[in-house]
Amino acid sequence: MNINNIFTYVLKSVILGLAIAFLVITIIPSITKNSDTEAINITPSSTSDLNTLSTQAPIVNSYANAVEIAAPTVVNISTQTLVTNQNYRMSKDPFMQHLFDQLQSEPRTRLEKSLGSGVIVSQDGIILTNYHVIKNANKIEVAIHDGQVALASIIGVDPDTDLAVLKVPLNNLSNIQFANSIYSRVGDIVLAIGNPFGVGQTVTSGIISGTGRNMLGINTFEDFIQTDAAINPGNSGGALINPAGELVGINTAIISRSGGSQGIGLAIPTNLAKNVMQQILKQGYVTRGWIGIGIQNVTSKLAASLKQPKTTGVIISKILVNGPADKSGLQLNDIIIKINNKKIYNKRMVLNAISKVTPSKKMLLTVIRDNKEKIISVVADQRPP
Structure with a gap:
């Protein structure tokens, strides 16, 4: 190969290299740019969108x-109850009765103590708690968060919802703020504050697991919030709060086979508790309608035994003599299917509907009797305590 050929070969190589470099510099970046643009299109289109996403699910560390806010409003309640043990006759035989009367001692009394919690709802010492916390108590002592201790008096109670209103002679107390429980949703974070097992004020956390829980056989009127926040003996009457420190419910009961918390706690929602409390503060009791009947749910088996084609509704199983229902002409085995033109499916709906009627006001019950519908007007009375 002569020098001219070598020079020609080198020149061609240089030209080829420059051509490749030109392609890399000019064409490849445009391909890369297009790929990046497509990638950007699947992400939020602006910084504001990113900010919106981050505010929808903030990470809360504490x-x-x-x-x-709420802890100073939750109190410890200790009660003392005098319990008398009666001596009973062991035999109907006169001789044995006489002998037993000679030997038996006077009835014995003992002092029972129990612990619970309560929530301060006003600066002048009004406290909301469960009725079962102070039931039959001879002495009720309240320990405030700041160390003050005072004897409490009972303003009023409502056994049907397991609520009680107390008063302590103290002023300028921290009081809880009520949340509107109608906005409570499954999945909301809640905190339970109380005095479990008497160890001192304790806070547990969880979520709302369910709302509107009823027909549990705990109270006459039930509309519980269910939570997995740990609730143990001593928590009764304490506060269930939201992350803003507002009261969502009054911790009341647990469903448990062992007696300890198993993740099913129940709280009375604030709207129900507040309504009961306000009525007690105003008049000393809760106004509810009542017509004097015993009821049970209609089942297919029960309907068949009564030769009734209707398998839904509520059957009247008892009627109080001279009560409102008796005076109105309602009869045993009448099946209630509507109250004030609203359909009825179970006895809980009947109880709630009747209780909402103002005493002395009329209500219309649609019943099935002899396979025919009848509308009967009943004048409600005040529900007895």
Whole structure:
């Protein structure tokens, strides 16, 4: 190969290299740019969208602020109850009765103590708690968060919802703020504050697991919030709060086979508790309608035994003599299917509907009797305590 050929070969190589470099510099970046544009299109289109996403699911590391707001309003309640043990006759034989009367001692009394919790709802010492916490108590002592201790008096109770209103002779107390429980949703974060097992004020956390829980056989009127926040003996009457430190419910009961918390706690929602409390503060009792009947749910088996084609509704199984239902002409085995033109499916709906009627006001019951519908007007009375 002569020098001219070598020079020609080198020149061709240089030209080829420059051509490749030109392609890399000019064409490849445009391909890369297009790929990047497509990638950007599947992400939020602006910074504001990113901010919106981050505010929808904030990461909360602590609920200390909520606890600091609500904890001073939750009190410890200790009660003392005198219990008398009666001596019973062991035999109907006169001789044995006489002998037993000679040997038996006077009835014995003992002092029972129990612990619970309560929530301060006004600065002048009004406290909301469960009825079962103070039931039959001879002495009720309340310990405030700041160390003050005072004897409490009972303003009023409502056994049908397991609520009680107390008063302590103290002023300028921290009081809880009520949330509107109608906005409580399954999945909301809640904190339970109380005095479990008497160990001192304790806070547990969880979520609302369910709302509107009823027909549990705990209270006459039930509309519980269910939570998995741990509730143990001593928590009764304490506060269930939201992350803003507002009262969502009054901790009341647990469903458990062992007696300890198993993740099914029940709280009375604030709207129900507040309504009961306000009526007690105003008049000393809760106004509810009542017509004097015993009822049970209609089942297919029961309907068949009565030769009734209707398998839904509520059957009247008892009627109080000279009560409102008796005076109105309602009869045993009447099946209630509507109250004030609203359909009825179970006895809980009947109880709630009747209780909402103002005493002395009329209500219309649609019943099935002899396979025919009848509308009967009943004048409600005040539900007895």
